[in-house]
Every structure is written in C-alpha cells, then in structure tokens.
Amino acid sequence: MTKHNIPLGKILGIEICLDYSWFVIFALLTWMLADSYYPDEFKDWSTLTYWVTGAVTATMLFVSVLLHELGHSVVALRYRIPVRSITLFLFGGVAQIGAEPPSAVAEFFIAIAGPIVSLALAVFFYALEPALSGVEPLLGVAKYLAYINMALFLFNLIPGYPLDGGRVFRAIVWAITGSMNRSTAIAANVGRFFAFLLIFAGTLQIFNGNLGGGLWIVLIGWFLDNAASVQLQQVALGGLLAGKRVAQAMNTHYATVPSDLTLQQLVDERILGNGQRCFLVERDDKPLGMITLHRVKEVPRQEWATTKVGQAMLPIDQLKSVDPDMELWPALQNMDRAGVNQMPVVQAQRVVGMLSRDDAITYLRSLQELDSVRADKRA
DSSP states (O other): OOTTEEEEEEETTEEEEEETHHHHHHHHHHHHIIIIIHHHHOSSOOHHHHHHHHHHHHHHHHHHHHHHHHHHHHHHHHTTOOEEEEEEETTEEEEEESSOOSSHHHHHHHHHHHHHHHHHHHHHHHHHTGGGTTSHHHHHHHHHHHHHHHHHHHHHTSSOTTSHHHHHHHHHHHHHHSOHHHHHHHHHHHHHHHHHHHHHHHHHHHHTTOHHHHHHHHHHHHHHHHHHHHHHHHHHHHHHTTTOBHHHHOBSSOOEEETTOBHHHIIIIIIHHHOOOEEEEEETTEEEEEEEHHHHHTSOGGGTTTOBHHHHSEEGGGOOOBOTTSBHHHHHHHHHHHTOSEEEEEETTEEEEEEEHHHHHHHHHHHHHHHHHHHHHHO
C-alpha cells in the first residue's frame, strides 16, 4: 500500500485500492458523459438526470475495469501465483501479481482472462438493453457499458506488451522459443511500436481540432511506451545479472544492535549518528530479528525512550531471507514481491550477510562500468 492509494477493502483476499488519480478521470468522464454524450443520445432529460446518469456510468465503468482485473487475478490464484492488490487509477486498473507465471500456458490463460471478462460484460449489457427500454437513464447506462466493455476487449487485444494482447503474444512466443526473457523483449518492442502509433494518431487528432480526444490518445500511448520500456530494462538487467549470485552483491559488514537498546538510543546513536537504516537484532551473539527505520516509525515517538528494539523488531522467524548461492536476479525479484528493501542472507541457519537494494545497485553499476571498459578495449 502506498501513500497514493486509498484502501477500499478486499475481494478473494486481494486488497482493492483507489489511486488518487482515479478522481481526476472520474470527474472528467462524468463531465463528458453529462455534458456531451448523454445530451446527444437523449434530448429531453433534466440537467440533474444527465449528471446523475453520468456519475453512475463512470462508477460502473470502473466496476467493469475491476472485474476485468479480477479475471486476471482469479486465474493467477488458480496457478498459485499470489496477487498483492488491484489498483484503480487514471488509465484504468492494474493487478499487482506477485510472481511471473510458471509457464507459457499459465501466462496465456492469465492474460486472456481479463479480455474474456470484458467481452462477457459487453454481451451482458447488450442483452440487457431491451429489458431497460422503458427507463431511458438505465438504458443509456447499459448501452454505454456494452460499448465501452467491447472497446476495452478490442483495445486490450492489441498484441503489444504490457496490454493483455501483448501478454498473449508473449505467451505464444514463449511457447515457440522456450525463453521468457526473449519473448518479453519481443513483445515489449511490439508494445512500443503500437505506443508510437497511438502517439502519432493522437497528434493528428490534435492538429485536426480534436484537442481532448487527441491528447487522451497521446497520453495512453505515452503510458504504454513507458510500461514497455520498463519491461525492456527489466530484461536487460536480468541478462546483465544472469549467473550472478547473492554472495557477490551482499554486504558482509552488516550492522547489529542489542535487543535491550531503546528505540531512542537506536535513533540517536545509529540512525542519526551513522546514517544506517537497517540492523540485525542480537542477544548473546544470537540473531533475534531485524529492526528498520520503517519499524521504528510505526512506534509513537513518545514511546521511543521506553520501547526496546527487541519489542519493535520483526522476529527472525518472520523474516524473508535468501541463500548466498541463490541467483541475484530472482533474489531481487523476491525482495520486490515481499515489498522489502533488504533481506538477511542465511546459510546453515546462520546469518552471513545482508542483501539490500542499495548493495544491488552498487554491484550493478560496477558490472556496467566493467562492461563499458571491455567494450572500449574491443573497439
């Protein structure tokens, strides 16, 4: 959960969140529907009816998006892949799936599930229209939701990553090549191609006088290009770190503190004094847990002087850890899925080091510099 998200509750154990940017698109969509779309479709409504129907339609659109993302999530859960959250935001919704699919087949079914839900919703609302013909506002909502869900279905089938169609395309390439990284790179490049097409099409719309619609298409293209570029960077990083082990990047000089130290002493002497943010908690040279700046901040400041580190720490049996012989890239992905910035490195039930994001970044920079030196020598 980030500070930009509002928790709405849980469905099937999945946290449902609302990004603050959602309010922007909700307001704009409600205004567009109430001021333009519904007055063009239905001439004799009152102003209040236009605005209420617009707001209801905008809400139902995001319910449709949520159901689309739940489609992905349910299939992911069937493959025992954790789903951390679903967030509704400016460009729709995104499910935070906690791991890569185990196979091309799993990727295919997880990816296609969302568009199938959108298609089913389009058919449902279209079939509902005759029954609502006597109540124009409800008929208007059904007609728009049938149209927009069909549009979502077709748009998401564009074979460019990270759209659902791009993920389906990636699954097919993965099945053919046997390489998830190669298929991701191919699908992401196709995704960038379609993103540039959208940006070009939106720019043409702007020059033709459709400023609002054109700008929106440009923004979608920009968003897709950024998402695809991130995937390409991930593939490049995975390739650079291929074969590298946790032991090569971990820090063996990690900080330790006694369990009977107060949080105030920890802050004054270690965090502010030395700039350290993560500590292994020990008693008689035996590791008991980990204390981080984040854990300290969860304790009210007025209680720091009386709260011991051992009371605020995360116990050792609850800590996520990695083996020093584990490949570095999967270990970093595990850290990301766990939502932590550091993990103890444990071998034979003994802590032998600490792996942090900063350590990984430093190690990565060293690799890049060495690769650059080799390239210069070859040139």
